[in-house]
Amino acid sequence: MFSFLTADNYSDVARNSSNVLDVLETAGINATWIENNSGCKDVCNRIKTVKMSESRCGELECYDVDMLEQLKSWLSNLHQDSIIVLHQMGSHGPAYYERSPNEMKRFLPECKSQELSNCSVDEITNAYDNSLLVTDQLVSQVIKLLKSHTELDSSMMYVSDHGESLGDNGIYLHGLPNWIAPEEQRHIPWIVWPSDEFNVSKHETGATISHDNFSHTILGYFNVEASVYNEHLDLTKPDGRYAHAFATPRR
Numbered sequence: 001m002f003s004f005l006t007a008d009n010y011s012d013v014a015r016n017s018s019n020v021l022d023v024l025e026t027a028g029i030n031a032t033w034i035e036n037n038s039g040c041k042d043v044c045n046r047i048k049t050v051k052m053s054e055s056r057c058g059e060l061e062c063y064d065v066d067m068l069e070q071l072k073s074w075l076s077n078l079h080q081d082s083i084i085v086l087h088q089m090g091s092h093g094p095a096y097y098e099r100s101p102n103e104m105k106r107f108l109p110e111c112k113s114q115e116l117s118n119c120s121v122d123e124i125t126n127a128y129d130n131s132l133l134v135t136d137q138l139v140s141q142v143i144k145l146l147k148s149h150t151e152l153d154s155s156m157m158y159v160s161d162h163g164e165s166l167g168d169n170g171i172y173l174h175g176l177p178n179w180i181a182p183e184e185q186r187h188i189p190w191i192v193w194p195s196d197e198f199n200v201s202k203h204e205t206g207a208t209i210s211h212d213n214f215s216h217t218i219l220g221y222f223n224v225e226a227s228v229y230n231e232h233l234d235l236t237k238p239d240g241r242y243a244h245a246f247a248t249p250r251r
């Protein structure tokens with residue numbers, strides 16, 4: 001997602017190349033990564049990183065909403081153009097039930113097993129839906145916080161890295177190769193709460209976009225020029241967008 005390579009030309013070269021956060025930092029934009037998943041897969045190696053697992057939530061794993069405290073203090077200490085990434089646990093399986101605190105659960109009964117084939121599709125879906133409530137809460141609280149900082153020109157972007165199969169056609173979790181993965185794993189939400197400067201919502205709706213657009217759109221938003229930047233993949237640009245973007249791989 002943070003690479004400038006597209007799905008068509010992606011390779012391991014990405015691991016040894018500057019990603020969008022590196023390019024932003026080089027351009028003088030401060031980048032911070034808050035980690036509440038199992039790691040940043042080398043994306044955050046060269047930027048400031050805070051690991052939620054390092055005794056921030058006592059004995060327990062942190063829920064994604066616990067990252068709001070990090071965002072609060074970050075927002076109160078800004079001195080330059082900045083980006084913060086909140087890397088959620090989100091709805092990663094198989095332990096969907098562990099993603100939501102008891103007081104937030106609304107869909108019951110839940111699947112309480114890591115062995116999903118022991119549960120009914122309804123129980124798995126309930127646990128999954130409860131995890132979505134946490135993401136829902138996180139996104140709405142982030143927007144609320146940003147709104148409260150009227151001195152800042154800010155935007156929020158929520159993008160999933162992939163979807164999950166919940167037992168449809170006997171398929172669970174995620175991670176099948178792109179060419180064989182079902183729609184549930186490939187079709188992801190991308191939500192933008194834009195500042196006045198970043199009016200994606202004014203543009204064409206129903207357009208086909210993909211992770212190919214992600215890094216270029218971030219550079220476009222910050223107005224950063226770089227040799228790796230491709231204007232055609234930048235969703236903040238009114239024309240020529242989507243020209244090379246595909247939501248699903250061509251077969």
Ligand SMILES: [Zn+2]
Nearest residue numbers: 092161162174
């Ligand atoms: Zn993931």
